[in-house]
Structures are given as structure tokens and as C-alpha cells.
Amino acid sequence: MTPDLTIGVVGPHDLVERVMLMGHAAAPVPCRLVAAAYRDEQEAADKVTRLGPNVDACLFSSPAPYEIARRAGVLTMPATFVQLGGAALSAAIAQAAIDERIDPRRVSVDVLSRAEIDEAYTDLGLPSEEVHCRDEPGAVGVIAAFHERLIRQGASTGALTCVPGVAERLAAAGLPVVGIRPTSAAIRTALHTAALLGAHHRLEESQLTVVLVEVPTLREPVRRAAPRYWRDELRLSLHRLLVQEANRMNSSVWPIDDHSYLVVASRGSIAAATDGFRVLPFAAKIRDELGLAVEVGVGMGRTTHDAETHARGALGRSQGAKNSQGFAVDREGRALVPAPRMPPNAAGAAKPKGVEVLARLAAKLEGGDTVVDAESAGKMLGVTPRTARRLLRTLVDEGLAWPLPPNRTPAPGRPRQLYRLIVEKLNR
Template sequence: MVISIGIIGTKEVVKQIKRVIKAFPTFSPSTCIVNSEDDIPIIAEQLSKRVEVILISSAWTNRKLKNRLKLSIPVHYLPITEASLYKALLQAVNGFQQVNGISIDTLTNVVVSRAVQELALEELDCHVFNGPLYATTDQLVAFHREQVVASRCSIVLTGVQSVAQQLNEEGINSIWMTPSDQDIVVTLERALLSTESRKNKEAQVVVGVINVDDFEKLAKAKKNEHEVQMLKLDIQRMILNYVESLDGYATYLGGDEYLFFTTRGIFERETRGYKLIPLAKDAKLNYSISLSLGIGFGMTANDAGTNAREALRKAKEAGGNGCFIVREDKSVIGPVEMSDPIKASIAPLDHLLVKKAEAAGMTSNYLSKLVTYMCKHQKFEYHVHELASILNITARSAHRLLLVWLDYQLIEISRIEKVPKGRPRQMYWFKFIEQKAY
């Protein structure tokens, strides 16, 4: 499932949203940058014909949009919350030598009072705009200018970018309160749930295959068969409890594998949008074992099961202790965070991109290992010997592969690294993986 979302705003806001939206693999964004928020309604009307949901920069522009248009698709906006105020207050206090007062709009007296108390800034003299909820730019500028002229404040905090720009041009110190990343995440989650495509996919069947890594070694370490059977029962009980949290159904396939079914809506919520699998952490802490998970989506149960098995193969190829997801369009999501922290996760690798990588000699085994290693270490630049170590191949083989990947434009030579002894070495940038990481 791919949901088209229109993102409209100024350059700064759109850049921030594009960075955060990488954590939402379901979204396919179409971005429109405007110089003035007054242009948003016109662009929104045009964009509404080819997207399922629209996200705009602020409540102020959302109000203007609703007054002018009645769109048939959901429209969401980025709120200015206490998190935005905290950041701006700290920026004001730390960024200016003398602050004799602050003029604030967009937020209420109650919110501002609570924020200054929690930050121990009660000595600040705060003047909060108490005019119309959706005031014009001129009204807000006039209010702030009046506070400065009357020497009630020296700094302005505003939730409207155009107000900050105008005041700064007049020589008044102004800080634009931008939405926090968490506010953007919450808004995107709401936008996702409001779309018709998402509602239709809520009940789609999800198939998961769980494999206990190196179970034979674990069994050999036990003193007798009784202890082996007790370990199996403990693992089975743990998996059943996890699947119960998914409102799913689990069954033991024998050996070291388990199968479960749930629905897409529940799975996405419990994994926080494919970000976390708590089952693996429990297995590591309680039984010192690692798990490999394969999750499959599909239009039918058969397709979902096939994709789950493919996803498990990728997790195993990556060295285990990982989870991959193969969606109905064969795009790949992973690695999902397991018991070991992953500094970055990966947005869906398009099926055509995977095919291109495989045509260049980057087998599924190599690709899984590279994606997992690079996301865990958040490093996307390597020399040939580092790559050989990751893939467990010779430096000569690694160099041969790098030349092919360069020809296919999957990677680039980023720089030449000087070493104390020996010849300088080339550093290779895995751009197609970094561009998908978040």
C-alpha cells in the first residue's frame, strides 16, 4: 500500500517534513514549496486532484484554506505546541545577552505560564497575544511592534513565519517557533489514519514467521532433553504472549520456527509504524536468545505467507537477530529494531531498486548484510577492506564488486583517504542506502 500525500509549505517546513516522513514507508510524498503561505489554498486545490491527503504548514494557513475551499480529501496541519515554545524560549535565553521581556503569539497564556514554570524562567516578563484566534499577519506584527516600542519586551516568539520575517526586517529580534519532529510524527500518524486506503487496509492479513537463531547450539548447551523441552516451552509461551498483544493467532511449526497471523492495522500500531519489535528484546533479556523475523503483506494469505518467508530469508542472510518486511508490491522494509539498538532504519527499498542491485551482483545476501550493518552503525562510507569484512569475502572480491556497483551507479567514490603508511585509499559512498535511511 502506497498512499500519496501532498505537503505544502515554505522551504524550511517542507525540508523538515521530508526528513521525518522517511519513518512512514506507506507515504509517497508530493511536495510543493511556496514563498508565501497565502499561496497555499491555490496549490492545495490543484494538488487535491492527485493525492489522498494534504499536510500544510500551520493552523493559520489551514483556516485560510477552509474559508476559501471545501476539499473532498482530509487536510491536516502542523500545530505549534509546548515543545515548539520550549525550544524557542531556550533559544531566546541562550542566544541573546539581555532579555527584558518576550512577546508571544499563537499559544495561550496557560500554555506559556506552564512552560516558563517548568523551565524555571518565571522571571521572564511574557506578553501573550490575546486577540483573534486566527489573526492576520498585520494584526500580529502590530501587536509585537507595540510591545517593543513600549519597551515591554525585546524579543518576539511567533508561530507565523511571515510575521517573524517582517519583524526581523524591521530590526526587531524575532524567533519563529517551528513544529517539533514529534509534532510532525503525530500529525503524519493522524493523516495516515484518515485516508481511505489506510482504512481499507486495516483488516488485511499479515503473516509472520519467527525463527530462533542457532537453536541447535542452544539445545546442545543444555544438560539433558528435559531442559531442552523446558526451553522450547518458555520460548513458545513468550511468543504466544507477544502474538496475543497483536490479537493474532500463533502456531508452532516444529523445530525452531513459529508462524503467526494478525491484521495490518494492529501490527502497524503495535510496532509504532514498523519501528520496534519488543518480542526480540524480551527473548534476549529473559533467555539470552536472538530471533529472526520475517513479516509478509499480501492481497491474499498465500501472497502474505510467501512474502513472509522471503523476509525471513533476508533476516537470516543479514546474520540473524533482525526483522525484515516484504510488502505486497515486493518492496522491502528493514531492518526493524530488535534487541540491539539500530541508529537508523530504512525506508522501503523499491522492488525495481532491489532488482537493479541484484543485477549488479549485489545478491540478496549482500544487500541484507549491508543494509543491516549500515543502519545499525549509521555509517554509509567504506573502504574496500571494511566492505570485505562486512560481507566476509576477500578484498579482491570486494574490489571487483565495487567496480560493478560503480558502473550501475549504486555507489560513488566519495573521497580519497590518506593513511600514515601506504598508498591513499578510495572511500565508497553507498548513496542508495543512506538516502533511504532515517
């Protein structure tokens, strides 16, 4: 059985309570509602952040908090809001007509768009030329000042507001105001929409995804013979790192051949690890830990075969391009958007990593001595001996350094491994 969906309900306390009370009966699929009530619309973004990543969809009480959260960039899940136009606005106009102080043809309205206002007035057979509109979200004080200024200038006879805080402030000032409240039908429709959005999002996030990782250093033959055990140890280190990263995403890793690996995961886990398919997965970690550049292709599909086929297509596309754009392909075979960006400092990935490392070491060499070990190289590069050892192995694989026979000493432990740097290749 599919687990219940989780929908976060964001809005003022009274409206959130109203949505919660009618929620389960209105939703088309089993769902769990989580309340995120606030006192002021400006808290909407913070409330969404506190809901966390376990929410399948967000439902806002009106367009105002939705727009605030959207502009803050915190909506990482599908979201919708309860409509306050149509029947809700018509009910507010009818209520304003009962108030002797208000002429509904000369009022000010917030949050709703001019099109929604004109449509409601047309349906009621009323003119809307003297109805003032402010659809921009803002603080309670700013919106209240908009209405108050128009009323005191005589341009408006009252305010129709979607913001409860504005209604309270204007009423306290003795100004005529009517709150626009959602109808029960609008709440049911919004809950239905939120549930469908959440269900679609969950299905999409669980979509099968295959990641192909290739290492050019292991794929291409080195220019000079290098001890095979260096390459074997590099493969083991790379496999170990990929397994560690894959475990964090609840995915699996298999080596395909001497230079490539296959990772099977869900779309949601890969999207989280790649900033929404903008950053190559695993690339930054492998570069920082092992000093290697990798080529990556991500593919999705209805079956493992389809996903792997799309991943190979994406890999070929990224190999033939000058940058990483288009490294991910959806199950229809289309490149995902937005276009991804390379991880920081990876713009020069086409340049062999070893050349950069060799140049940095050569600049620190003293007295023409070109022999180093992991400890001395680490001090020159400002890294740990362990990282320096991996970088030196990269130099060996790229033909930029030679491993010298280990020094045999009577002391216990592994003998110190020395490398001769081939600095002459920097001038070629």
C-alpha cells in the first residue's frame, strides 16, 4: 500500500484550522496534513523551511503567503493556494453592499489581480473602473497603509482585504473593511489539487535513475609504463568513495569495467545530491579526495535498461561538449533543465589534473631536487600526506612522475615511497 501523502498547510491559525478540519474528506487520496500556522504573512517562508523535506506538497491559505515563499526560494516541493477570487470575492462584495458605509463600486482590493477583480464585477453586473487594486505582496503595515490612504483621500469607501492582519488593523482604526475569506468549495478544490501534486511529485521522485561514472585517467593508457598496483589501488579507492556517497543516497554501485561504474538510485536522491541536476554528481568529491576528473551521465527510464541507455546517451553528449550541460536525460530522452553548472573550480576539468599538481610542486622545489615523498609533497601542496599520496599516484598514471624503489630500512612499518617528478614536461 502506498504511504499516505504529507501536505503542509501554511496560513493564519483560523484558516489552517479550517483546512485541517475538512482536509481528509476533501483529499482524493489518503493524506496527512501538517499545520504550519503563522501570525503574519511574512513568516510564510520560515514556516515552509521548518516543514522540512518530508512534505510532498504545500497548501497556502491564500496567494499572499504563497508568493512570499516563492520569492524567498524555499519551495522545493509542489505548492498551491486556496483561491480567493471568484466566489470568495463575490461573497465579500455582497457583504460590502450590506455595509451602509461602503459603496462596492468604489473600494480598494489587495492580493488579487486586476483580471480576477474585473471578472467578479462583470459576473455581478457591476462596474470596476473605480476599484483600486494592489496585487503585490507586502507587510501588513504596507498593505494597510495602501487602503487607509485611499479611504482618507475619498478615492475609496472601504477595503476588501485577503490579509487578516490588515482587516484587524483597519477595523481598529475605525475604517470600513471586509475580509475576503475562502469558500468551502475553494478549500476542497485546493486540497484536491495539493494531493494530486504531491502524488505526482512522489511518483516522479521515485523514478528509476542510473548514473554512469567514467574516469578518463583509468580509461586512457598512460604515456609511460606505471606499476599496475598503483592503478589497482586507485580503482579500489574510487570504488570505496562511490560506495560511501551512494550509501548516503540509498543507492547501489557496481563496477562495469576497469574505468567505469554504474550507480542505481531514485530521481529524488540524485536531484538532492546535484542541486536539482545543476552539478555533476560525485565529481567534486572525487576531485577533492582523489585528484581525478570524471565524466558523468545520468539517465531515467521506466526500466533499468531504458535508464542505462539514456545515461549512456547523456554521457556521450557531455563527453562531446565543452562543458557539462545536458549530463542528465529524462525518461523521454530529453535533456533536463535548468542547464547544470560544473562544481566550483571545475571549469578547467579538461586540463589534466596532474599538470596543475606538477606545476605547483615544481614551484616549491629547492636546489633542483625533483624527488619527493607523500609527506614533503603534502607540505608543499598544503594537504595531508594521504591526499598527497593520491595526487602523486595521479602524476604516475599521467606519466608526470616515476615511482622509485622503496627505501629498505630496518625500521618497522611501510617503507617510504619516493617519486621523481618529471618537471621537464612542463615546458612542452
